[in-house]
Amino acid sequence: MSLQQDINVMADQAVKASRSLARLTTRKKNTILEAMADELESRREIIKDANKKDIDAGKEAGLTQALLDRLLLTDERIDGMIKGIRDIVVLKDPVGQEICSWMRPNGLEIAKTRVPIGVIAIIYESRPNVTADAASLCFKTSNAVILRGGKEAIHSNRAIAAALQEGGASKGMPEHAIQLVPTTDRDAVRMLVQCVGKVDLAIPRGGEGLIQSVVEHARIPVIKHYKGVCHLFIDKDADLDMAVEITENAKCQRPGVCNAIETLLVHEKIAPEFLPKAAQRLKTRGVELRGDDHARELVPDMKTVTEEDWYTEYLDLILSVRVVKDVQEAVDHINHYGSHHSDAIVTEDEAARKIFTQAVDSSTVYVNASTRFTDGGEFGMGAEIGISTDKLHARGPMGLEELTTYKYVVSGTGQVR
Amino acid sequence: MSLQQDINVMADQAVKASRSLARLTTRKKNTILEAMADELESRREIIKDANKKDIDAGKEAGLTQALLDRLLLTDERIDGMIKGIRDIVVLKDPVGQEICSWMRPNGLEIAKTRVPIGVIAIIYESRPNVTADAASLCFKTSNAVILRGGKEAIHSNRAIAAALQEGGASKGMPEHAIQLVPTTDRDAVRMLVQCVGKVDLAIPRGGEGLIQSVVEHARIPVIKHYKGVCHLFIDKDADLDMAVEITENAKCQRPGVCNAIETLLVHEKIAPEFLPKAAQRLKTRGVELRGDDHARELVPDMKTVTEEDWYTEYLDLILSVRVVKDVQEAVDHINHYGSHHSDAIVTEDEAARKIFTQAVDSSTVYVNASTRFTDGGEFGMGAEIGISTDKLHARGPMGLEELTTYKYVVSGTGQVR
Numbered sequence: 001m002s003l004q005q006d007i008n009v010m011a012d013q014a015v016k017a018s019r020s021l022a023r024l025t026t027r028k029k030n031t032i033l034e035a036m037a038d039e040l041e042s043r044r045e046i047i048k049d050a051n052k053k054d055i056d057a058g059k060e061a062g063l064t065q066a067l068l069d070r071l072l073l074t075d076e077r078i079d080g081m082i083k084g085i086r087d088i089v090v091l092k093d094p095v096g097q098e099i100c101s102w103m104r105p106n107g108l109e110i111a112k113t114r115v116p117i118g119v120i121a122i123i124y125e126s127r128p129n130v131t132a133d134a135a136s137l138c139f140k141t142s143n144a145v146i147l148r149g150g151k152e153a154i155h156s157n158r159a160i161a162a163a164l165q166e167g168g169a170s171k172g173m174p175e176h177a178i179q180l181v182p183t184t185d186r187d188a189v190r191m192l193v194q195c196v197g198k199v200d201l202a203i204p205r206g207g208e209g210l211i212q213s214v215v216e217h218a219r220i221p222v223i224k225h226y227k228g229v230c231h232l233f234i235d236k237d238a239d240l241d242m243a244v245e246i247t248e249n250a251k252c253q254r255p256g257v258c259n260a261i262e263t264l265l266v267h268e269k270i271a272p273e274f275l276p277k278a279a280q281r282l283k284t285r286g287v288e289l290r291g292d293d294h295a296r297e298l299v300p301d302m303k304t305v306t307e308e309d310w311y312t313e314y315l316d317l318i319l320s321v322r323v324v325k326d327v328q329e330a331v332d333h334i335n336h337y338g339s340h341h342s343d344a345i346v347t348e349d350e351a352a353r354k355i356f357t358q359a360v361d362s363s364t365v366y367v368n369a370s371t372r373f374t375d376g377g378e379f380g381m382g383a384e385i386g387i388s389t390d391k392l393h394a395r396g397p398m399g400l401e402e403l404t405t406y407k408y409v410v411s412g413t414g415q416v417r
Numbered sequence: 418m419s420l421q422q423d424i425n426v427m428a429d430q431a432v433k434a435s436r437s438l439a440r441l442t443t444r445k446k447n448t449i450l451e452a453m454a455d456e457l458e459s460r461r462e463i464i465k466d467a468n469k470k471d472i473d474a475g476k477e478a479g480l481t482q483a484l485l486d487r488l489l490l491t492d493e494r495i496d497g498m499i500k501g502i503r504d505i506v507v508l509k510d511p512v513g514q515e516i517c518s519w520m521r522p523n524g525l526e527i528a529k530t531r532v533p534i535g536v537i538a539i540i541y542e543s544r545p546n547v548t549a550d551a552a553s554l555c556f557k558t559s560n561a562v563i564l565r566g567g568k569e570a571i572h573s574n575r576a577i578a579a580a581l582q583e584g585g586a587s588k589g590m591p592e593h594a595i596q597l598v599p600t601t602d603r604d605a606v607r608m609l610v611q612c613v614g615k616v617d618l619a620i621p622r623g624g625e626g627l628i629q630s631v632v633e634h635a636r637i638p639v640i641k642h643y644k645g646v647c648h649l650f651i652d653k654d655a656d657l658d659m660a661v662e663i664t665e666n667a668k669c670q671r672p673g674v675c676n677a678i679e680t681l682l683v684h685e686k687i688a689p690e691f692l693p694k695a696a697q698r699l700k701t702r703g704v705e706l707r708g709d710d711h712a713r714e715l716v717p718d719m720k721t722v723t724e725e726d727w728y729t730e731y732l733d734l735i736l737s738v739r740v741v742k743d744v745q746e747a748v749d750h751i752n753h754y755g756s757h758h759s760d761a762i763v764t765e766d767e768a769a770r771k772i773f774t775q776a777v778d779s780s781t782v783y784v785n786a787s788t789r790f791t792d793g794g795e796f797g798m799g800a801e802i803g804i805s806t807d808k809l810h811a812r813g814p815m816g817l818e819e820l821t822t823y824k825y826v827v828s829g830t831g832q833v834r
Contacts, residue, residue, distance in 0.1 A: 367829065393810040414663065
């Protein structure tokens with residue numbers, strides 16, 4: 001069979017599986033998830049052996065240390081996958097929930113009801129743990145999933161997927177509920193995201209290049225988990241100590257993640273007092289500051305920021321700094337240069353708060369808190385499949401509920417029009 | 418300027434307008450909508466003159482009578498546009514509504530809040546009234562809209578858009594809130610749906626060809642309002658009289674619309690009693706029946722149905738008929754051949770009802786009612802921009818709420834992680 005035929009067959013199988021999945025009870029799904037976790041546990045050595053093949057091949061291919069680290073499955077990381085599945089067992093199943101319902105004057109009862117999306121393709125890069133995380137989230141929400149991981153992790157992904165499939169099958173998981181694209185051929189991704197009418201949604205998880213390539217080829221809906229160029233704006237009426245704490249936390253607590261800030265915007269009225277304090281604190285954490293002219297007047301040992309810096313997700317201990325004349329200029333900067341992810345204001349002023357929260361066009365807007373809370377766990381959703389920077393269907397942390405859609409169930413007593 | 422530059426400028430202007438729109442109060446928006454309606458009223462003759470140009474050009478170009486009829490703006494249709502806008506004035510504004518909110522153990526307050534989508538492109542065909550309907554729905558929800566109508570309606574669309582723009586401007590509508598692509602160049606559509614990061618959503622309204630072309634070119638989200646191959650399934654435990662009434666209504670009350678049925682599925686146990694009765698009733702309404710072998714045994718004067726019939730949206734007094742062995746076979750037929758729009762079961766049996774409503778993968782599933790109720794007005798939403806056959810973001814009738822998305826507004830007292 002050609003690759004195209006293989007992908008079509010996988011998509012058809014997934015559609016068929018999705019029909020059975022839609023009718024599983026929550027109890028049954030949880031039993032199956034437990035079996036998946038158990039099977040990962042009992043295949044721990046097999047998975048580590050498979051991972052060793054990937055690591056050896058990666059070393060041979062000259063992968064960077066950072067990439068090899070992402071690829072590596074330690075016992076701790078396998079424990080993490082297993083715990084991840086068990087955590088999903090206890091989360092509330094959104095499928096079947098009634099979102100709202102009402103009765104029409106003619107007696108028709110309309111119930112807007114949560115249902116699975118159907119078939120979801122997850123396209124990701126080198127971390128093999130995504131295989132287990134994505135598969136279990138999709139399964140819990142009764143979606144069939146087609147997984148396409150990075151080629152460098154193929155042995156690990158196959159071993160993990162086999163554990164999930166066979167563990168699940170032992171407790172009656174519908175066949176083809178979880179499928180892994182077996183080939184590393186890049187064309188498979190394109191074909192997958194062109195399965196109109198079969199694959200309902202593609203979620204690419206990875207760097208800009210991967211996401212852009214998926215968007216370029218997709219003829220089906222895509223939800224993007226794009227970069228986080230997050231901002232913190234210190235308003236003129238900010239509590240100074242709070243502003244310094246939040247700045248430090250939002251930049252330094254974990255600089256390599258998408259909800260860490262990359263740019264600090266400071267109201268010109270508070271900048272002379274705030275910036276030197278903040279700079280001093282950030283210096284103790286080893287942060288490199290890159291400021292505009294005004295900021296550099298106040299903190300002379302900053303580097304000079306460039307236009308490109310404003311667009312950059314450093315994922316590192318670097319922070320660009322701009323002094324703005326008011327909240328509106330801060331909002332304009334964020335909407336222009338930002339990535340619609342997470343942005344925060346520190347202020348005690350109600351008017352500034354209102355302007356900022358209304359006008360900043362991002363998935364999550366904070367008042368007097370660190371941007372680092374944009375996360376399924378921190379939001380209280382439990383596990384997440386990622387953080388959407390898109391506006392349609394799901395925005396911000398995507399948990400179980402965001403892996404569902406709805407249908408209207410309308411009940412009558414013979415009504416006609 | 419090149420066409421590409423023109424489209425980029427329009428998109429940039431729309432983004433800028435969307436920022437102002439997001440901050441308008443409901444009261445202000447309603448005043449502007451009233452002014453649009455008034456301006457349409459006072460430009461009635463100008464609009465009819467413009468329409469005459471389109472009609473004359475259409476006749477010259479040899480458009481069919483059906484197309485010319487869709488193009489025609491009578492006084493009654495202009496009244497309809499004006500009333501449509503006034504109806505939208507009284508609808509509740511979803512923007513700013515709190516969908517839900519909760520507090521985290523660390524004291525963070527998370528509010529999931531409705532916000533406009535941003536910039537919406539509406540791509541439609543020959544009916545010029547869509548210009549007013551779509552523009553006013555988008556405006557009420559604080560979205561900037563870029564309208565692209567059919568080339569045969571260009572004069573009418575320009576006249577209507579000018580009335581809306583100038584009427585709105587007289588009451589302070591942000592500039593470029595409503596834009597009409599001034600050219601009829603087909604490339605404009607492609608460019609519009611590739612404005613990544615500027616245009617947030619495309620909604621094509623029209624025939625299969627238009628929708629497929631938009632999907633093919635789009636690099637932004639598209640919500641499709643696709644054909645309606647709707648089904649009615651008469652279960653073995655149906656109330657016979659109700660089943661006949663619903664069959665007649667769902668097929669005949671307005672056969673040319675997407676929520677009329679195209680296929681009748683009948684349980685084999687009730688078919689001998691039901692089908693002759695239904696056929697007799699449908700005959701009085703001039704419906705042509707096309708049946709499978711089993712159906713034709715029971716009603717011999719039916720034509721023979723073909724495989725292609727099952728996929729066909731007749732939009733006419735034609736109905737294909739199949740006898741099935743149980744509810745599962747009906748469900749399988751619907752999921753295979755249907756268009757995920759509206760499908761109904763007539764039954765008194767709780768088990769069949771449950772299987773059908775759970776397993777039929779359509780935007781709206783009916784029990785003991787006609788499919789003809791899938792409509793914003795009938796659902797009590799007021800005006801609608803269409804009926805989505807997609808699963809993501811919005812499914813079924815799309816009213817004002819479906820023209821919004823959400824953001825999280827998180828309020829703290831200095832929380833850090």
